[in-house]
Amino acid sequence: MFHDQPTPFLSVDKAVMTANIARMAKFAAARGVSLRPHAKTHKSWDIARLQVQHGAVGLTVATVSEAEAFARGGFSDLLIAYPLWIDEAKAARIVALLSTTTKLAIGVDSTVSATRLGEYLSTAEHADRLRVLVEVDSGHHRSGVTPERAGDVALAAQRAGLVVDGIFTFPGHGYGLSESRERAAQDEVRALAIARDSLLTSGVNCRVVSGGSTPTAALVNPQFSGADPVINELRPGVYVFNDAQQWEIGSCQPAEIALSVVATVVSMRDNRVVVDAGSKVLGADRAAWSTGHGRLLDYPEARIVALSEHHATIEFGGVPAGSEQPLEYGDRLRLVPNHVCNAVNLVDHYFVSSSAPDAPHLEEQWQVHARGANT
Amino acid sequence: MFHDQPTPFLSVDKAVMTANIARMAKFAAARGVSLRPHAKTHKSWDIARLQVQHGAVGLTVATVSEAEAFARGGFSDLLIAYPLWIDEAKAARIVALLSTTTKLAIGVDSTVSATRLGEYLSTAEHADRLRVLVEVDSGHHRSGVTPERAGDVALAAQRAGLVVDGIFTFPGHGYGLSESRERAAQDEVRALAIARDSLLTSGVNCRVVSGGSTPTAALVNPQFSGADPVINELRPGVYVFNDAQQWEIGSCQPAEIALSVVATVVSMRDNRVVVDAGSKVLGADRAAWSTGHGRLLDYPEARIVALSEHHATIEFGGVPAGSEQPLEYGDRLRLVPNHVCNAVNLVDHYFVSSSAPDAPHLEEQWQVHARGANT
Known part of the structure; x- marks a missing residue:
């Protein structure tokens, strides 16, 4: 999509x-x-x-x-x-x-x-x-x-x-x-x-x-x-x-997570990959009990182990990068922010598609009307 | 200002x-x-x-x-x-x-x-x-x-x-x-x-x-x-x-901090006050070594002990709220974000004034031209 x-x-x-x-x-x-x-x-x-x-x-x-x-x-x-x-x-x-x-x-x-x-x-x-x-x-x-x-x-x-x-x-x-x-x-x-x-x-x-x-x-x-x-x-x-926090406290299932940040693999080394999404799009929330700076929708064992403004460093627990389904430079991954409210407030638009069989080609851009409305 | x-x-x-x-x-x-x-x-x-x-x-x-x-x-x-x-x-x-x-x-x-x-x-x-x-x-x-x-x-x-x-x-x-x-x-x-x-x-x-x-x-x-x-x-x-992180790692003095988030006291109880600035304007950054979710420019002993999207809960170490210079509802406080880069990316404008004696009346609004420029 x-x-x-x-x-x-x-x-x-x-x-x-x-x-x-x-x-x-x-x-x-x-x-x-x-x-x-x-x-x-x-x-x-x-x-x-x-x-x-x-x-x-x-x-x-x-x-x-x-x-x-x-x-x-x-x-x-x-x-x-x-x-x-x-x-x-x-x-x-x-x-x-x-x-x-x-x-x-x-x-x-x-x-x-x-x-x-x-x-x-x-x-x-x-x-x-x-x-x-x-x-x-x-x-x-x-x-x-x-x-x-x-x-x-x-x-x-x-x-x-x-x-x-x-x-x-x-x-x-x-x-x-x-x-x-x-x-x-x-x-x-x-x-x-x-x-x-x-x-x-x-x-x-x-x-x-x-x-x-x-x-x-x-x-x-x-x-x-x-x-x-x-x-x-x-x-x-x-x-x-939903978001990674709700996932981790057990108040939702991964299949109920409707929003992810799509990011590209830009750097790889040893067992870790770096993608081009950081705290300026995921938000920097990390509760004391969080297992990392966010999760990956398609790799439940993976964790974002470090987060900068434009870099998320990912480790693939259990499934080392390069085994089974090796990742490559340029691959797109779906990241789940820890706290979705802060991620939403960082962008002007959502990119809306659908996994429903009756809407396979839906591609809409929706505005975040109240972004930055703090006062 | x-x-x-x-x-x-x-x-x-x-x-x-x-x-x-x-x-x-x-x-x-x-x-x-x-x-x-x-x-x-x-x-x-x-x-x-x-x-x-x-x-x-x-x-x-x-x-x-x-x-x-x-x-x-x-x-x-x-x-x-x-x-x-x-x-x-x-x-x-x-x-x-x-x-x-x-x-x-x-x-x-x-x-x-x-x-x-x-x-x-x-x-x-x-x-x-x-x-x-x-x-x-x-x-x-x-x-x-x-x-x-x-x-x-x-x-x-x-x-x-x-x-x-x-x-x-x-x-x-x-x-x-x-x-x-x-x-x-x-x-x-x-x-x-x-x-x-x-x-x-x-x-x-x-x-x-x-x-x-x-x-x-x-x-x-x-x-x-x-x-x-x-x-x-x-x-x-x-x-x-500069910001609270630079302050805490000793790479700047408080007098060298040029940006703060101005917030209003909206709630008070016991020894704590709540102001109307949260992670949607301060950013949610908190390094493992940070002493809190941010600092106060005019109260070096104070700490932001909890942070929600629109609430910062402040404790005044040494100077309990209510002693010496008692705070009141509606007072404005200057908060210093932990990580200024993420705070800036949350707003469309800076409000620029000057502490210099030769520019006492400077009040300008400057744009954050590259806000949200993540791609």
């Missing part, structure tokens, strides 16, 4: 991606939970449209500029799942967003920022369409208020003239090997239950209880069968493509 | 940057060595022009598309310091580059790729302007031929009808603490001396002997005072801005 496209480039298998989107949508629908996928992973109108076609209620974004990019694409129900600090300029941008969206929710995680938000955006006109969700820390210890104090933040927002709609959390500590995922999924439900009670005790509405990363989404499953299904909205992002 | 610019953004102090450029230029001039800075760090015509004004003989780039970006900017003496694998499309792009540059050199590190290069680009017309440099491995063990076999590669290129002009190496193993820099600088000179002899023994010209990363540039100094000054060209890149 795309044999003439100079390497490195991001190749997306539309058949695999669509199956990933359909699987998560089916999972959410079967449990009666809303799906609001995090669009920071793909940053693409085309992919967001596929998600909405499969039943997503809206999109999650991380920044105001991502919200602006998706509003331009016609998406009208957005959650900025981030504890924004509002100033005059940002307030003006939120007001502009309110004129093009039907629903806009933003995060707060402190009484200070809730009060500040109200100072800028609590007019009746805005309150009508703007919703606030309180961010809760479920164990990742990044942003988010402790669950017990969620009601305080909600009350501060309400007193500042804002409409509080519920709570959200990101169980980021589910990124890890062995029991991390299960434990994080349990923490998530427990924290959200406490936070919800905290809001209700404070006399604040808690319609939305939003959780779910790609690693924990499937694992909160048992919780839904209980008498009290806490979570009613999921916000996974990476599941659209 | 840029108080109205939404965070996060890349702030460049022009006074500090210009002093860095002048210092390296003076160092090279004093030793009679050519300076060919690596433009992959800044990817900017404006900064490249400053380097040329200070005496750089030309630029180093990493990819054909970076060469194309700088050729468009009017830079006519370029070295693509990379072992390119040539196909028909890439050959056509090189030919196009030859029409707009006066000197273009490209790297090879194997007899296979040298022969291939000759098949596509050895016509007399091209040979006139195209030069080949043999890449040598001086201990980084990435790409590059072993020094002893550099002559074989050079001879293969010459036999394929190409003009060989010399050798280059990247002593990347100089990135490390304590003795790494000194040892890498010694390896570099030793490897280049062996490789040069290998070319001469093979009857091949070796006019250019090119080395020098930012960490090792100053350390090859003693070698120049000997009877046989091996290196006659330096290719440092990061020195223009």
Whole structure:
């Protein structure tokens, strides 16, 4: 596919991606939970449209500029799942967003920022369409208020003239090997239950209880069968493509990886080959538990043992380069980034083809509409 | 500076940057060595022009598309310091580059790729302007031929009808603490001396002997005072801005750091604050020896202890948040990325101001012309 496209480039298998989107949508629908996928992973109108076609209620974004990019694409129900600090300029941008969206929710995680938000955006006109969700820390210890104090933040927002709609959390500590995922999924439900009670005790509405990363989404499953299904909205992002991290923590199979970086063998020596993709296209993410700087889709035993800006050095465990299927200069390999969100943000376009038998000749170029939308 | 610019953004102090450029230029001039800075760090015509004004003989780039970006900017003496694998499309792009540059050199590190290069680009017309440099491995063990076999590669290129002009190496193993820099600088000179002899023994010209990363540039100094000054060209890149890695390995002082990411405090708890800059603007680089995910220019004891795509979690060692100079929500902090080259590649613009007394009101926006130029 795309044999003439100079390497490195991001190749997306539309058949695999669509199956990933359909699987998560089916999972959410079967449990009666809303799906609001995090669009920071793909940053693409085309992919967001596929998600909405499969039943997503809206999109999650991380920044105001991502919200602006998706509003331009016609998406009208957005959650900025981030504890924004509002100033005059940002307030003006939120007001502009309110004129093009039907629903806009933003995060707060402190009484200070809730009060500040109200100072800028609590007019009746805005309150009508703007919703606030309180961010809760479920164990990742990044942003988010402790669950017990969620009601305080909600009350501060309400007193500042804002409409509080519920709570959200990101169980980021589910990124890890062995029991991390299960434990994080349990923490998530427990924290959200406490936070919800905290809001209700404070006399604040808690319609939305939003959780779910790609690693924990499937694992909160048992919780839904209980008498009290806490979570009613999921916000996974990476599941659209998956990546080497999801592969290594066991939250996807290699056959479910929809995105790879196609690279060319430019240098070979002894047991190692060097390809022309580095951290400027794969991203430099490497968690402490990662087995390398990325994987190879067609060589599960191989590891990227070193990564520079334009070089990935690959060792082929078990299958030494030169044995069996010897590699040659100029060969193209499919690399799987450790963290796909950062890889996507490094390019302007996806190169989309399909492994499906009914679309053998699909070759499309899709834009990364929200690339670099950090502010 | 840029108080109205939404965070996060890349702030460049022009006074500090210009002093860095002048210092390296003076160092090279004093030793009679050519300076060919690596433009992959800044990817900017404006900064490249400053380097040329200070005496750089030309630029180093990493990819054909970076060469194309700088050729468009009017830079006519370029070295693509990379072992390119040539196909028909890439050959056509090189030919196009030859029409707009006066000197273009490209790297090879194997007899296979040298022969291939000759098949596509050895016509007399091209040979006139195209030069080949043999890449040598001086201990980084990435790409590059072993020094002893550099002559074989050079001879293969010459036999394929190409003009060989010399050798280059990247002593990347100089990135490390304590003795790494000194040892890498010694390896570099030793490897280049062996490789040069290998070319001469093979009857091949070796006019250019090119080395020098930012960490090792100053350390090859003693070698120049000997009877046989091996290196006659330096290719440092990061020195223009410096970064947390250079700070931590001792190759720069904090006062020599010219680029920072300005970010806003959005969340606070206990002893930690969270700002709105993450791996999508700082880059995710973290070497094994790094003390964190980045540093703070104004708080040398502080460390970025966790990094997500849009969150940096900061701990203030020694100076707890809330003591002495208490931080507040909305405060702006200057973060220093671990690896500045990857941070630059994430944005479209620099925001340039100056700490110099004679330019107190400088506020300019400069483009990152070669952002994303990976192919």
